[in-house]
Amino acid sequence: xxxxxxxxxxxxxxxxxPNIWCSGCRIGRVKxxxxxxxxxxxxxxxxxTVVSGIGCSSRIAGYLRLDGIHATHGRAIxxxxxxxxANPKLKVSVMGGDGDILGIGGNHFLALGRHGYxxxxxxxxxxxxxxxxxxxxPTTPLGARTITTSAGNxxxxxxxxxxxxxxxxxxxxxxxxxxxxxxxxCMISAMKNAGPSFVEVLIPCMLFxxxxxxxxxxxxxxxxxxxxxxxxxxxINQDDFTKEISLGVFRNAPKREKHRLSLVKAAKKGxxxxxxxxxxxxxxxxxxxxxxxxxxxxxGIVQGGKTLxxxxxxxxxxxxxxxxxxxxxxxxxxxxxxDVLLSSQAIDYPFVEVPDLLLMMSDLVTKERGGxxxxxxxxxxxxxxxxxxxxxxxxxxxxxKVFKMPATRIARENFRVxxxxxxxxxxxxxxxxxxDKNCFKAAILKSAPPGTEExxxxxxxxxxxxxxx
Amino acid sequence: MTDAKQRVLxxxxxxxxxxxxxxxxxxxxxxxxxxxITPASEIATRASVVLPxxxxxxxxMEDEIGSIQAVAGAGLAGAIAVTATSGPGFSLMSEGLGFxxxxxxxxxxxxxxxxxxxxxxxxxxxxxxMMQARWGTHGERPVIVLVPNSxxxxxxxxxxxCMLSQKYLMxxxxxxxxxxxxxxEPITVPDLPPIPxxxxxxxxxxxxxxxxxxxxHDLENHLPRINPQAEEDVVxxxxxxxxxxxxxxxxxxxxxxxxxxxxxxVCYGSESRAVxxxxxxxxxxxxxxxxxxxITAWPFPKDFxxxxxxxxxxxxxxxxxxxxxxxxxxxxxxxxxxxxxxxMGGRIHxxxxxxxxxxxxxxxx
Ligand code: SF4
Numbered sequence: 001x002x003x004x005x006x007x008x009x010x011x012x013x014x015x016x017x018p019n020i021w022c023s024g025c026r027i028g029r030v031k032x033x034x035x036x037x038x039x040x041x042x043x044x045x046x047x048x049t050v051v052s053g054i055g056c057s058s059r060i061a062g063y064l065r066l067d068g069i070h071a072t073h074g075r076a077i078x079x080x081x082x083x084x085x086a087n088p089k090l091k092v093s094v095m096g097g098d099g100d101i102l103g104i105g106g107n108h109f110l111a112l113g114r115h116g117y118x119x120x121x122x123x124x125x126x127x128x129x130x131x132x133x134x135x136x137x138p139t140t141p142l143g144a145r146t147i148t149t150s151a152g153n154x155x156x157x158x159x160x161x162x163x164x165x166x167x168x169x170x171x172x173x174x175x176x177x178x179x180x181x182x183x184x185x186c187m188i189s190a191m192k193n194a195g196p197s198f199v200e201v202l203i204p205c206m207l208f209x210x211x212x213x214x215x216x217x218x219x220x221x222x223x224x225x226x227x228x229x230x231x232x233x234x235x236i237n238q239d240d241f242t243k244e245i246s247l248g249v250f251r252n253a254p255k256r257e258k259h260r261l262s263l264v265k266a267a268k269k270g271x272x273x274x275x276x277x278x279x280x281x282x283x284x285x286x287x288x289x290x291x292x293x294x295x296x297x298x299x300g301i302v303q304g305g306k307t308l309x310x311x312x313x314x315x316x317x318x319x320x321x322x323x324x325x326x327x328x329x330x331x332x333x334x335x336x337x338x339d340v341l342l343s344s345q346a347i348d349y350p351f352v353e354v355p356d357l358l359l360m361m362s363d364l365v366t367k368e369r370g371g372x373x374x375x376x377x378x379x380x381x382x383x384x385x386x387x388x389x390x391x392x393x394x395x396x397x398x399x400x401k402v403f404k405m406p407a408t409r410i411a412r413e414n415f416r417v418x419x420x421x422x423x424x425x426x427x428x429x430x431x432x433x434x435x436d437k438n439c440f441k442a443a444i445l446k447s448a449p450p451g452t453e454e455x456x457x458x459x460x461x462x463x464x465x466x467x468x469x
Numbered sequence: 470m471t472d473a474k475q476r477v478l479x480x481x482x483x484x485x486x487x488x489x490x491x492x493x494x495x496x497x498x499x500x501x502x503x504x505x506i507t508p509a510s511e512i513a514t515r516a517s518v519v520l521p522x523x524x525x526x527x528x529x530m531e532d533e534i535g536s537i538q539a540v541a542g543a544g545l546a547g548a549i550a551v552t553a554t555s556g557p558g559f560s561l562m563s564e565g566l567g568f569x570x571x572x573x574x575x576x577x578x579x580x581x582x583x584x585x586x587x588x589x590x591x592x593x594x595x596x597x598x599m600m601q602a603r604w605g606t607h608g609e610r611p612v613i614v615l616v617p618n619s620x621x622x623x624x625x626x627x628x629x630x631c632m633l634s635q636k637y638l639m640x641x642x643x644x645x646x647x648x649x650x651x652x653x654e655p656i657t658v659p660d661l662p663p664i665p666x667x668x669x670x671x672x673x674x675x676x677x678x679x680x681x682x683x684x685x686h687d688l689e690n691h692l693p694r695i696n697p698q699a700e701e702d703v704v705x706x707x708x709x710x711x712x713x714x715x716x717x718x719x720x721x722x723x724x725x726x727x728x729x730x731x732x733x734x735v736c737y738g739s740e741s742r743a744v745x746x747x748x749x750x751x752x753x754x755x756x757x758x759x760x761x762x763x764i765t766a767w768p769f770p771k772d773f774x775x776x777x778x779x780x781x782x783x784x785x786x787x788x789x790x791x792x793x794x795x796x797x798x799x800x801x802x803x804x805x806x807x808x809x810x811x812x813m814g815g816r817i818h819x820x821x822x823x824x825x826x827x828x829x830x831x832x833x834x
Contacts, residue, residue: 015692066678068681069682081502082548086498086673309653350739350742
């Protein structure tokens with residue numbers, strides 16, 4: 001028979017033959033089992049994708065005439081996930097070795113179980129890094145000789161099945177290349193499962209045999225393996241394949257996938273009460289205005305900046321504006337600045353150089369700068385009474401307006417401290433009358449977390465009322 | 470752009486997602502895969518809300534290596550594939566970017582630059598990844614890097630990145646910095662035509678049953694072919710994509726008249742906003758100065774510099790790193806002098822600082 005007449009000719013890249021595998025290697029058998037499984041299931045060849053990483057077994061992807069990606073070392077799973085996300089109708093499988101999937105790609109293997117996408121991972125375990133001459137890998141048995149453990153492997157191997165179970169793969173099985181029919185059955189069941197499936201396939205490597213003076217791993221697999229219908233904890237926990245190998249399905253529980261999909265559906269439905277404030281837009285006449293709000297992290301400085309710029313936008317949609325923020329990596333306690341520029345012109349430099357309006361929720365920023373308060377000679381300062389050292393605010397010309405007000409105290413006594421920024425906003429709105437009240441309120445609503453709308457608006461009103469005094 | 474359309478306040482990070490939505494239109498699927506990192510996380514936040522609603526997919530991956538690989542896979546399967554990260558994550562993505570270039574996967578990688586090296590300053594800006602974006606992969610690959618300086622331009626370049634990646638079948642990097650990523654500006658979302666999937670491009674699942682490998686391969690069938698001639702063919706083919714069309718891809722903005730100016734300030738990203746403010750002030754003082762802002766850092770507008778290099782003048786390269794793009798300017802300036810103005814990160818220069826530097830460089834005042 002000519003090779004082109006082979007019954008699986010449509011699924012093989014004949015131009016790639018002969019393959020690169022050693023004689024005696026059984027990776028080819030796993031490839032054939034995969035073909036058998038696809039044919040058994042009747043999958044459309046044009047809709048099957050095989051993704052692999054780097055290594056002897058990863059070469060399978062290149063010999064299959066299916067859509068295939070021969071990705072970077074260890075990254076077959078995320079690459080396959082990308083394919084699946086782009087086109088969920090595709091049947092996506094990953095082929096790779098123990099080093100590729102459990103070593104360098106271990107994190108992706110764990111995450112796939114958790115993410116729960118329908119990807120079949122076939123891990124050909126030959127107990128080491130074969131393509132590079134057989135170095136020890138994550139599954140190399142204790143004491144085994146490899147070219148990087150010539151005195152015997154001192155590291156305890158991981159148990160692929162146990163890891164897959166723990167990671168949450170919804171189908172987990174083990175087979176060997178010496179049990180082709182069993183292997184085909186496992187592969188079929190794996191592909192039927194709608195969640196992440198994992199099949200560990202033990203394969204012999206000639207290099208491992210030679211270095212460890214094992215006559216035939218294949219024969220060893222046949223001798224030690226027991227195909228089981230039900231699995232016990234002991235079967236999962238087997239850690240020495242030279243003593244016993246349980247073959248079969250350890251988990252076939254697609255329930256998690258259903259649960260995941262139901263959560264996705266539930267998340268699509270929104271809930272919650274809608275708030276609304278009407279406001280009138282107009283031309284503000286603002287030429288150029290620099291507003292700086294400063295304080296410490298956790299005081300809602302960035303939020304305050306957002307409220308200011310949104311309020312300005314509500315008032316005059318044609319105005320140009322920028323909001324920039326500076327803060328440290330810590331959520332609370334570090335210095336924090338929000339700069340809002342409003343201008344009838346294009347805004348180049350997006351930071352405040354000399355503020356026209358300076359809102360000080362605390363004096364940390366000013367103190368860090370050495371105590372100097374920069375303000376336009378016709379500017380306005382609003383400072384939180386309990387948070388700012390007033391001696392900083394003494395030496396200004398008469399033209400600078402300085403207001404001290406208890407935003408934090410009002411917030412603490414009536415609401416919660418977190419809304420102090422909106423108390424301050426209310427006060428600023430009343431005292432400066434640059435931006436209309438309702439424009440402010442609509443802006444507050446826009447960024448208030450759901451459920452806090454009323455409190456934030458009430459805080460604003462409290463500040464506004466205080467501004468009347 | 471229609472005037473009737475309302476202006477919306479967006480951050481640069483938001484605008485990245487909006488630009489992609491323009492590119493996708495109703496038909497294309499956007500796949501976002503990323504890992505949280507300051508200051509790029511807001512891109513993921515918005516993508517996680519927006520994409521599922523419009524038939525796209527969002528996934529938070531286990532790390533940045535997984536992220537770049539996932540988008541490389543998604544790109545090969547016909548999606549508009551995007552990931553976003555910052556310095557440390559961008560370093561982890563280096564290999565994946567090379568892989569995507571090699572297998573010709575169109576993807577968009579956003580790097581919101583922060584202060585580095587290592588963990589550096591997560592919440593403060595930097596521009597230290599410019600050369601990394603050019604060279605940060607083993608071997609050689611084609612590179613397109615776009616550097617917006619405003620929220621509006623971020624949206625436009627995010628769209629453009631998508632177009633270029635689809636046209637040249639390669640990863641395109643969109644380099645923001647923390648200031649641009651986090652800053653809010655009102656913009657009008659423009660009516661941009663959706664970018665259709667090129668019918669001539671083979672994708673996974675369309676029946677072609679292609680094979681893509683990171684190995685050196687035959688350009689016809691993409692199957693491994695490993696010898697010096699194959700390497701010659703593949704690498705030249707990949708590099709030529711951008712080299713051939715560099716003139717069309719290159720984008721820059723000038724302010725003032727560089728051909729006539731005594732000092733040309735070269736800049737990009739958020740730093741350019743301080744430069745422009747300073748140049749405006751300087752020109753009021755009758756300083757003969759101009760600005761050149763890179764919009765594509767790579768390919769670099771070398772023809773522009775070659776043409777400009779007709780007389781003695783100063784090129785002041787203002788950037789927030791130790792002088793990365795200055796190296797590139799120096800390559801093409803023979804008659805003029807290249808000077809630098811650097812900050813190591815955390816902030817951009819103030820207009821006053823740039824003006825001060827200009828004062829010492831111009832003779833005509
Ligand atoms: S090195 Fe081992 S795994 Fe690789 S082809 Fe040879 S026998 Fe197979």
